[in-house]
Amino acid sequence: MRNNRAMRSILLAETSQTRRRALTVRLTQRGFAVTALAGLDEAYATLMRMASGAARYDGVVLGWPDHVDGLIEDVFGLLHGSRFEHLPVLVLSDGSSDGAINWRMIRPRTALLQWNDYHEVGAALEQLLDPLPRQSVKPLETHESAPLRLLLVDDSATVRAAFAKLLRGGGFTVETANNCNEGLQKALAQSFDIAVIDYYMPDSNGTVLIRALKADSRTEHMLISAITGTYSDAVIQDALAAGAIECLFKSEAKELFTARLTSLARTVRDRKAVETERRRLECILQSVGDGVYVVDSDARIRLINPAALELLGHESASAAIGADAFDLIHPLQQDGSNQLRSACPLLQAYSRGNRITGWQTCFSAANGHMLPVECTVYPLRVDEQRSGSVVAFRDISARRVMEEELRRAAEHDALTGLHNRAWFERQIEQELARLRRSNLTSLLLFMDVDRFKYINDTAGHGAGDQLLVEVSKRLKLRLRSSDHLARMGGDEFALILRNVDVENLQALADGFRRALTNSPFTYAGKSYRITTSIGVCRLDQRSLTPTEAMAHADIALHLAKNAGRNRTQLYTQETGERAAMDRDLGWSSRLEEALRNDHFVLAYQPIVPLGGIFGDALTPDSTDLWRRQLARNPESPALFEVLIRMRDQHGELILPGAFLPTAERFGMMREVDRWVVDHALRALREVSDAPRPVHLTINLHSQSLSDMTLAEYVTGKIVEHNVDASCLVFEITESHAIDDLAGAQRILHDLREIGCRIAVDDFGTGFSTFAYLRQLEADIVKLDGSLIAGLPDDPLDRTIVAALVSIAEAAGKIVVAECVENPAVLIALHECGVDLAQGNAVGLPRLHLRPTGPISVPSLRDISEDLPPTTSLISQLRRRSADAS
Numbered sequence: 001m002r003n004n005r006a007m008r009s010i011l012l013a014e015t016s017q018t019r020r021r022a023l024t025v026r027l028t029q030r031g032f033a034v035t036a037l038a039g040l041d042e043a044y045a046t047l048m049r050m051a052s053g054a055a056r057y058d059g060v061v062l063g064w065p066d067h068v069d070g071l072i073e074d075v076f077g078l079l080h081g082s083r084f085e086h087l088p089v090l091v092l093s094d095g096s097s098d099g100a101i102n103w104r105m106i107r108p109r110t111a112l113l114q115w116n117d118y119h120e121v122g123a124a125l126e127q128l129l130d131p132l133p134r135q136s137v138k139p140l141e142t143h144e145s146a147p148l149r150l151l152l153v154d155d156s157a158t159v160r161a162a163f164a165k166l167l168r169g170g171g172f173t174v175e176t177a178n179n180c181n182e183g184l185q186k187a188l189a190q191s192f193d194i195a196v197i198d199y200y201m202p203d204s205n206g207t208v209l210i211r212a213l214k215a216d217s218r219t220e221h222m223l224i225s226a227i228t229g230t231y232s233d234a235v236i237q238d239a240l241a242a243g244a245i246e247c248l249f250k251s252e253a254k255e256l257f258t259a260r261l262t263s264l265a266r267t268v269r270d271r272k273a274v275e276t277e278r279r280r281l282e283c284i285l286q287s288v289g290d291g292v293y294v295v296d297s298d299a300r301i302r303l304i305n306p307a308a309l310e311l312l313g314h315e316s317a318s319a320a321i322g323a324d325a326f327d328l329i330h331p332l333q334q335d336g337s338n339q340l341r342s343a344c345p346l347l348q349a350y351s352r353g354n355r356i357t358g359w360q361t362c363f364s365a366a367n368g369h370m371l372p373v374e375c376t377v378y379p380l381r382v383d384e385q386r387s388g389s390v391v392a393f394r395d396i397s398a399r400r401v402m403e404e405e406l407r408r409a410a411e412h413d414a415l416t417g418l419h420n421r422a423w424f425e426r427q428i429e430q431e432l433a434r435l436r437r438s439n440l441t442s443l444l445l446f447m448d449v450d451r452f453k454y455i456n457d458t459a460g461h462g463a464g465d466q467l468l469v470e471v472s473k474r475l476k477l478r479l480r481s482s483d484h485l486a487r488m489g490g491d492e493f494a495l496i497l498r499n500v501d502v503e504n505l506q507a508l509a510d511g512f513r514r515a516l517t518n519s520p521f522t523y524a525g526k527s528y529r530i531t532t533s534i535g536v537c538r539l540d541q542r543s544l545t546p547t548e549a550m551a552h553a554d555i556a557l558h559l560a561k562n563a564g565r566n567r568t569q570l571y572t573q574e575t576g577e578r579a580a581m582d583r584d585l586g587w588s589s590r591l592e593e594a595l596r597n598d599h600f601v602l603a604y605q606p607i608v609p610l611g612g613i614f615g616d617a618l619t620p621d622s623t624d625l626w627r628r629q630l631a632r633n634p635e636s637p638a639l640f641e642v643l644i645r646m647r648d649q650h651g652e653l654i655l656p657g658a659f660l661p662t663a664e665r666f667g668m669m670r671e672v673d674r675w676v677v678d679h680a681l682r683a684l685r686e687v688s689d690a691p692r693p694v695h696l697t698i699n700l701h702s703q704s705l706s707d708m709t710l711a712e713y714v715t716g717k718i719v720e721h722n723v724d725a726s727c728l729v730f731e732i733t734e735s736h737a738i739d740d741l742a743g744a745q746r747i748l749h750d751l752r753e754i755g756c757r758i759a760v761d762d763f764g765t766g767f768s769t770f771a772y773l774r775q776l777e778a779d780i781v782k783l784d785g786s787l788i789a790g791l792p793d794d795p796l797d798r799t800i801v802a803a804l805v806s807i808a809e810a811a812g813k814i815v816v817a818e819c820v821e822n823p824a825v826l827i828a829l830h831e832c833g834v835d836l837a838q839g840n841a842v843g844l845p846r847l848h849l850r851p852t853g854p855i856s857v858p859s860l861r862d863i864s865e866d867l868p869p870t871t872s873l874i875s876q877l878r879r880r881s882a883d884a885s
Contacts, residue, residue, distance in 0.1 A: 007031055007032065007033045008031075008032055008033065008058040008059065008129065009032075009033045009035065009056065009057045009058050010027055010032045010033065010034050010035070010057060010058065010059050010060070010061060010125070011035050011037070011043065011046060011047075011050075011057040011059070011060045011061070012024060012027070012034050012035065012036045012037065012060075012061045012062075013036075013037045013038075013039070013040060013042070013043035013060070013061070013062050013063065013075075014036075014037075014038075014061075014062070014063035014092075015038060015039060015040075015063065015065070016063065016722050017038070017724055018718050018719065018722055018723055018724050018725055018755075019063060019092075019115070019118070019719055019722060020036050020038065020063075021036075021725060021754055021755050022118060022715055022718065022719050022725075022754055023036075023061060023092075023118065023121055024036050025715075025753045025754050026118070026119065026121050026122050027061070027121060027122055027125065029122065030122030030123075030125075030126065032122070032125070035057070040065070040075045043060075043062070043075055044074055044075050044078065047075070047078050047079070047084065048078075050084075051078075051083050051084075057087075058088070058129060059087065059088040059089070059090065059125060059128065059129055060079065060087060060088070060089045060090070061089075061090045061091075061092070061121065061125065062075075062089065062090070062091050062092070063091075063092050063093075064091050064092065064093035064094075064099070064100040066094075076103065079107070080103075080107050085107065085108060085109075086108065086109055087109065088109045088110075088111075088125070088128040088129050089107070089109065089110045089111075089128075090110075090111045090112075090113060090121065090124055090125050090128055091103070091110065091111070091112050091113070092112075092113050092114070092115055092118060092121070093112065093113075093114060093115065094114070094115050100112055109128065110128075111124050111125075111127070111128045111290070114358070115719060115720070116716075116719075116720065118716075118719055119712065119715075119716070147171055147172060147173045148171075148172055148173070148193040148194060148265050148268055148269075149172070149173045149175070149190070149191060149192045149193050149194075150167055150172040150173065150174050150175070150192065150193065150194045150195070150196065150261075151174075151175050151176075151177065151183060151186060151187055151192045151194070151195040151196070151222075152164055152167065152174055152175070152176045152177070152195075152196050153176070153177045153178075153179070153180065153182075153183035153195065153196070153197045153198060153201075153206065153209060154176070154178070154197075154198040154201070154227070155178055155179060155198060155201045155202055156198075157178070159198070159250065160176045160178070163196070163227075163250075164176055166254060166257070166258065167261065170258050170261060170262065171265075172194075172261075172265070175190065175192070179201055179202070179203045180201060180203055180204050180206065180208055180209040180212075181203065183195075183197065183209050184209055184212055184213070187213055187219050187222070188216070188218060188219065192219075192222055193222065193223065193265075193268045194222065194223050194224070194225070194261075194264055194265070194268060195210075195213060195222050195223075195224045195225070196224075196225050196226075196227050196248065196261075197209050197210055197224060197225070197226055197227065197244075198226075198227055198228070199226050199227065199228040199235050199238075199239060200228065200229075205238075206226055206239070207226075207238055207239060207241075207242035210224050210226065210239065210242040210243045210244055211242050211243060213243070214242075214243035223245055223246075223264050223267060223268055224243060224244045224245065225244055225245065225246035225247065225248050225260075225261075225264060226239035226242075226244045226246070226247045226248070227247070227248040227249070227250060228247065228248075228249060228250065229249070229250045229251060231249060235247070245264075246260065246264060248260060248261075290307060290392045290393060290394045291305065291307045291308030291310075291311045291312070291373075291392070291393045291394065291395075292304070292305045292307065292308055292390065292391065292392050292393075293305070293308050293320070293325070293329075293390075293391050294380065294388055294389070294390050294391070295325050295350050295388050295389050295391065296350075296387065296388040297350060297351055297353075297386065297387070297388055297389075298350075298351075299324055299325045299326055299347055299350045299351070300322060300323070300324060300325070301320050301321055301322065301323050301324075301325050301328070301329075302321065302322075302388065303321075304317050304320045304321065308320075308393070311363075311365075311371060311373075311393075311395050312329065312363060312364075312365050312366060312371065313365040313366035313367050313369075314366050319366070325346070325347075325350070325391075326341060326344060326346075326347050328364070329363050329364060330344065330346055330361060330362075330363055330364065331364060332362065332364055332370065333361075333362070334361060334362045334370075334372075336370060345359065345361075346359075346361070346375075346377060346391070349377040349389060350377070350388070350389050353379040353386045353389070354377070354379070355376075355377060355378055355379060356375070356376060356377040357376050358374060358376065359374065359375050359376070359377070360372070360373070360374050360375075360396065361373060361375065363393065371395060371397065372395070372396050372397050372399075372400045373393040373394060373395060373396060374393065374394055374396050375391055375392065375393035375394075376391070376392050376393070377389050377390070377391050378390045378391075378392075410422065411423040413486075413487040415465055415468060415469065415487075416468055416469055416472040416487050417472070418472050418485055418486055418487045418493075419484070419485070419486040419487075420486060420487060420488075420489075421486065421487075421488045421489060421494075421667055423486060424484065424486035424488065424494055424496075425546060425550070427484045427486075427496060428444065428496065428539075428546040428549060428550065429546045431484075431496055431498065431539060432539060432543050432545075432546060432549065435539055435540055435541050435543065436541050437541075438541065439540075439541065440498075440499050440540070441499070441500055441502050441505075441538060441539065441540045442496060442497060442498045442499060442500060442538075442539040442540070443495075443496070443497040443500050443505060443508065443509060443536055443537070443538060443539065444494070444495070444496055444536070444537040444538075444539055444549055444550070444552075444553045445494060445495040445496075445497065445509055445512065445534055445535070445536055445553065446488070446492065446493075446494050446534070446535040446536075446537075446550075446553040446554055446556070446557040447475075447492065447493040447494065447495070447512070447513075447532055447533070447534050447535075447557075448491060448492050448493075448532065448533050448534075448557055448561065449467065449468075449471060449491040449493075449516075449530065449531075449532055450530075450531040450532060450533055450561075450565040450566055451531065452464065452467065452490075452491035455467055455521075455528055459523055459524065459526070459528075462523075463523045463524070466523055467521055467523070467528075467530070468487070468491060470521055470530075471491075471493065471516060471530070471532075472485075472487065472493070474515050474516050475493060475495070475512060475515070475516070477515070478511065478512055478515050479495075480497075480498075482498045482499070483495060483496060483497050483498060484496040484498075488667075489667065494553070495512065496539075497509075502538075505536065505538065505570060506536075506568065506570055509534055509536045509568050509570070510534070510568040512532075512534065513532050513534050513566070513567070513568050516530050516531075516532045517529070517530055517531055517532065517566065531565060531566035532566065533557060533560040533561045533565050533566065533567060533568075533569075534556075534557065534560060534567075534568040534569070535553045535554060535555065535556030535557025535558070535559070535560055535569055535571065536553065536556055536568060536569065536570045536571060537549050537550075537552040537553040537556060537571045538570070538571070545589065547588050547589050547592060547666075548589075550666075551588065552571040553571065555571060556569040556570060556571040557569070587658070587659050587662035587663075588662055588663075588666045588668070590646070590659065591659055591662065591663050591666070591668055591672070592668075594646055594647075595668075595671050595672070595675060599646055599647045600644055600645065600646055600647075600672075600675060600676075600679075601644075601645050601646075601647060601653070602642055602643065602644060602645070602676065602679055602680060602683065603642075603643040603644075603645055603845040604640035604641070604642060604643070604696075604845065605640060605641045605643055605838060605843065605844070605845040606626035606630075606638070606639070606640055606838070606842060606843040607639040607640065607641060607697065607816060607836050607837070607838040607842075608625075608626045608629040608630060608633075608636075608639070608836060608837060608838075608842055608843070609629060609630075609632075609633040609636045609835065609836050610629070610826060610829060610830040610834060610835065610836060610837055611629075611632065611633050611636075611830075612629070612632035612633065613629065613632075613826055613827055613830045625823070625841070625842055625843065626842050626843035629842075630692070634692075637692060637693040637694065637695045637727070638690070638692055638693070638694050638695065639695045639696075639697065639729075639836070640694070640695070640696055640697070641696075641697045641699075641731070641838060642676060642680045642696050642697065642698050642699070643656070643845050644656055644660075644672070644676055646658075646659055660672070664701065664703070667703060669701035669702075669703040669704060670701075670703050670704050670707050670710075672701075673698075673699070673700055673701055673703075673704040674704075674713060676698060676699075677698060677713070677714055677717055678717055680696055680698055681717050681718065681720075681721040681723050681728075682721055683696075684696055684721070684723045684727060684728075685721045685722060685723050688723070693727065694727065695727045695728070695729065696727065696728060696729070697728075697729040697730070697731050697759060698728065698729070698730055698731065699730075699731045699733070699761075700730050700731065700732055701733075702732075702733070702744075705732070705743070705744040705747055705748075706743060706744070707747075708743060708746075708747070710747050711746075711747045711750035711751055712750075714730075714751060714756070715750070715751075715754055718754065724755070725754045725755035725756050726755040726756070726757070728755075728756045728757070729756070729757045729758070729759050729779070729780060730748070730751055730756055730757070730758055730759070731758075731759040731760075731761050731782070732744075732748075732758065732759070732760055732761060732778075733761040733762055745777075748777065749777065752777060752779075757779040757780060758777060758778045758779050758780070759778060759779065759780035759781070759782055759816070760778040760780070760781050760782065761782045761784075761818075762782070762784045763781040763782055763783055763784060763804065763808075778813060779813065779814065780813060780814045780815075780816060781804075781808045781813050781814070781815055781816070782815075782816045782817075782818045782838075783801065783804060783815065783816065783817045783818065783834070784818070784819075785818055785819025785820075785839075787800060787801055787804070788801060788817055788819070788820065788825055788829065791822075791825045791828040791829065792824055792825055792827065792828035798828060798832060801817075801829070801832045801834070802832040802833065805832055805833040805834055806833070809833065814835050814836070815833070815834050815835050815836070816834070816835065816836045816837065816838060817829045817834045817836070817837045817838070817839075818837075818838045818839060819838075819839050820837045820838065820839030820840075820841045820842055821839055821840050821841055822841055823841045825841065826841065826842070
């Protein structure tokens with residue numbers, strides 16, 4: 001058997017470069033050696049080399065094509081032929097493709113995966129290559145006329161010789177034995193189809209041998225006939241009771257004796273034919289890693305494969321064949337309650353011949369446990385007549401466990417084990433809904449550990465982490481079972497205290513502060529005094545929204561800190577700072593609404609190469625400069641930075657400086673960044689046929705870089721929208737501190753693995769600049785606008801810019817100058833070695849004003865239609881002009 005740990009070679013064929021790259025990364029991470037091909041013509045040629053022995057692959061992964069043509073039929077026909085029918089093939093398709101489903105059902109060792117589940121490609125391929133262990137199947141006997149083997153046991157040498165001659169003349173292969181012991185030894189040493197055993201023998205009666213043969217699993221398949229010289233009802237009954245199916249007589253006519261043995265032989269051959277067909281079907285089903293069963297239109301199980309038996313815990317097919325599929329397999333709903341037959345989707349599919357794809361439910365196992373499965377029901381047709389349904393299913397218990405782990409990870413803080421902000425915000429919403437139906441009062445507490453940064457910086461991150469754990473333990477000691485506690489991020493905690501005494505709100509909240517400050521925090525032999533600031537908001541039926549409640553608690557917390565820390569502040573209508581904070585509250589509500597209702601829009605600012613920059617950059621009107629520069633650099637792609645805007649209620653556009661700071665303070669940047677990624681990739685897909693390639697740079701906030709699912713999300717969107725990952729640049733702002741640098745490195749590494757590039761913004765303005773170059777593996781650095789403010793006249797600024805460019809070039813990085821507002825700066829930047837420039841002097845964000853009405857934003861397709869073509873297109877146009885002349 002092949003060592004599962006050995007690297008296995010996979011042939012991958014997919015026309016989309018993006019999907020091909022994403023699959024290659026996934027499979028390489030699972031330890032496969034991948035040969036990726038861009039077209040089915042290459043796949044066909046490679047398979048032909050493989051057929052001749054010039055190439056070898058352990059499995060094939062194919063993207064199901066949108067349209068079927070001759071080449072496609074050749075490739076899939078080759079894989080379905082005898083040379084490759086046992087080669088594992090994994091097919092990926094968009095949606096429910098009838099052709100893909102049908103091909104997967106009729107071809108052995110084939111699995112089907114939809115593109116939106118592409119991240120499971122490694123596990124699916126491993127299961128296909130290494131299916132569940134099955135009992136070995138003996139080679140099939142293919143020649144119906146092959147002679148049957150017969151064992152003749154009789155103590156008389158004369159009888160043995162006479163009947164052996166007679167039987168050999170009838171086409172049997174005969175072996176003889178003269179007693180029961182010798183007969184048993186020969187039966188165990190060789191394989192026989194029929195045994196003829198004398199009833200009376202000196203050492204023991206033949207019934208002893210008959211019982212021994214029927215009791216042994218190695219010989220129980222044999223058809224056994226007793227033979228005797230004297231007719232006796234007692235002898236016949238005794239022989240039949242021992243396990244014989246016939247009783248022959250030595251005195252009967254040879255023709256009758258031969259005819260009766262021929263009848264036994266026919267029974268053996270019929271049984272072998274049935275067994276051959278059964279084993280042929282079993283071989284097909286055994287090659288399928290998923291569980292498969294076949295039902296008729298009445299939902300009776302007619303066939304079931306070993307994988308299904310194993311998954312459902314049945315020892316043999318006899319427990320399932322003929323049983324009602326509803327009663328045996330799916331009588332219950334996912335919650336364990338009884339399911340009505342009339343409401344069962346699978347039963348409806350069986351009776352109506354419907355197809356179901358990717359249905360998740362639970363099957364009942366033999367031990368009574370519920371087995372989570374994903375199943376596909378496909379109507380079975382024989383001679384154009386519907387004759388039942390084929391059901392293929394797989395165990396998704398591991399996926400459910402992983403989903404539960406991901407759900408827990410998504411709701412809990414890894415350090416303290418407390419719930420996190422996302423979970424807590426849902427609890428606030430539920431609490432407010434409950435309070436609106438009652439006259440009860442609850443409290444919302446926002447807590448911040450004072451001097452945390454001092455302890456973290458002086459005693460180390462280990463001390464800071466331990467302090468947060470200690471705080472969480474002390475808070476939990478005061479909680480009631482009905483209260484909620486969460487870590488909101490950093491050193492911030494939040495609590496919901498339910499159903500409190502309205503006469504004692506301040507004292508109740510302050511009790512949590514005292515619980516933290518009563519005893520010092522000790523770490524590495526040193527003691528530190530813990531103090532905490534707490535902001536409190538009252539929750540009752542008059543409270544408006546979760547956002548407003550959190551804003552009020554946050555306002556109170558800031559007041560407590562501004563008043564000297566280590567105190568508890570209750571929010572009231574008379575709070576002096578409320579007017580200043582209302583602005584944030586309003587923006588947070590508008591941000592939530594914009595995310596829900598797509599009130600954001602995208603603008604695109606060009607980033608152009610500086611090669612061939614001329615004096616026309618100095619002209620006052622530079623609105624068309626970016627197009628001129630692209631025309632001078634025909635081999636460069638059209639690069640744009642994606643900028644976000646918000647529409648107000650009148651349709652006017654709001655710049656990000658008005659709403660992004662609030663999004664950052666309220667921890668909403670992850671959602672904003674994901675919105676931008678999704679919509680930017682949608683736009684990029686629409687310009688795949690532009691005159692020149694379009695590339696986009698997309699900003700990622702540090703909050704997004706702390707989300708370990710970011711790379712998975714981006715990869716999924718790249719595959720979903722089928723765009724080229726090499727057209728994407730993700731921009732990181734150097735001035736934004738990244739709390740988990742190691743985690744951010746993993747995210748950015750994963751993005752680079754699928755072909756994206758990384759840019760570092762604000763380059764040259766911080767002490768960590770050069771460390772970030774190494775740690776974040778940046779491909780592009782963007783000079784901060786403040787560094788070029790003195791160009792072209794200030795010699796010191798020119799020297800600094802030239803030095804930074806030299807460092808970046810030595811590290812193999814592309815340099816972009818941003819915030820270029822003066823066209824005269826462009827020539828100086830080009831002289832300093834800067835590669836590209838961005839700013840209003842180069843090109844404004846692509847917005848335009850209608851003659852009447854609100855500001856509108858052109859789509860990326862609108863912009864791309866104005867792009868000057870690439871070199872190849874220019875050459876084509878020149879050739880066409882020459883041909884025309």
